[in-house]
Amino acid sequence: MKLVWVLFKKELMESARNFKWLWVPIVFIVLGLTEPLTAYYLPDILNSVGDLPEGAVIEIPPPSAGEVFMSTISQFNMIGVLVIVLGFMGIISGERKSGTAAMVLVKPVSYNAYILSKWGGSLLLIWVSYILGMLSSWYYINLLFENIPASTFFQTLFIFGMWLTFIMTMLLFFSSLVKASGIAAFATITVSIILSFLSSSLPEKLKWSPSRLSSYVVEIVNGEGWSGDITAAMMVAGVLCLLLLLLTPFLFKNKELS
């Protein structure tokens, strides 16, 4: 356990020194801000830049708080996921390629500890950035639109956070299997797209699929409340993360490090 802590601290120090602790939170905060701000100021923006003929009247119905919140989530689901995948695709493959993984693993270091510290280090950064992004979005929605109740906010935060956790765990898994980081990124994105596609074409059969999590967020935001399907999908996502976490060191151990 002490070993995990030492390696975990190294991960945090590394992401601080290469400024990941700066830019990842900034990206999420900016993503969180832009949706409520652009939605609110859209009419003004159109008025000032749009070359509208004299007397033209454009009525844009102001979106509801829920709609703005949902579009923030979908930003996180696109750009946020992309940032995570691109930012962490080399988390193991990069170290393996450069040879630093060999330098660490030639010491009596357990593979479990190595993988677990990477998982912990990356997820801490992701969750902190994600929470900051969500909070800034929530703040401006409450300021510029109607209030979103705290329970809705936290349930959404929790459900969508699980999806991000699942993506990161999958990325870690693929990154440990290949030497080229790009392949890890490609595999993660492909699998998540396939999962989303499957669960949207077979919504009844795949209620428990982790890829449904982002669509369950809609139910929460619309005030439909927490359903059994959400619990099932959360459980499945959690169990899959756990399985991947157990499988990763096992497969990684059989890889040749040089």
Place this chain on the structure above:
Amino acid sequence: MNVLEVTSLEKKYKEKHAVKGVTFDLKKGNCTALIGPNGAGKTTTLNMLAGLITPTSGRFNTLENTRDIRSIIGYLPQYPSFFEWMTGMEYLTFSGEITGLSRKESKRRSEELINLVNLSEGENRRISHYSGGMKQRLGIAQSLIHQPELVILDEPVSALDPFGRREVLDLLNDLKEQTTILFSTHILNDAEQVCDDVLFLYNGELIEQGPLNDIKKRHHTSSLKLSFDDNASRYREVLREIPWIKQVKEKGESLIIEVEELKRDRMRLFTLISEGGWPVTKFESREQSLEDLFMKVMR
């Protein structure tokens, strides 16, 4: 006492049989050089010992029954790569901590090693600003951090300039007192300077092994070198006729003469020279260098 006993270690790749049944022992406190040309399988062998790649077959036994062979081995790869964003001191402390030392202990040990490898002026600089020689010394320091029973160094001097080479070789000479060393090289001169035992690896096979002196004796040839003013080839013909001379080679204006027994035949040659009044400018008996030996053994 053997720190490590390796028995018929094999590594097969799809397209190459890299290591073919290598068997050897490493005696405690000895310095052993693994010598062989590029592509002989040196790095593959060392990587298997360090646990970085899995052998196709074969096994190794350690002195005590160690659960994890990595805890008794310190390893420096051929091209060590560090977390370049760390300082030298941070890297050593980190290396110590992941081998199970406490933070305090690891700090103390790191300071010790920094002095040993002469890195004091760079200890608080980022490794990305280090020179090749400094990185190599840091690499050696990190391999020693947990006071391993066996230190494995893969080509520790090949990439260094003459000064760096000298430094690292001196360092190895000091280390010999404290621990067992196995290092690979293709520069024979280096091996000759520090090691007691040698392993000759060629095409994945160990073709010769043992104490350096024994091997030298085993492949000993007695040869003498005669330099002439001119006309060396004329004397070559004369020497060829003599039964106790095994071989005569001409090299410029000198002759290299292989004899049966150095002491006796040296006297005989002196007699020949003085009786015939040969225009000899230089007479030397040649000691066989490891390089000659290597060439001979490889053939």
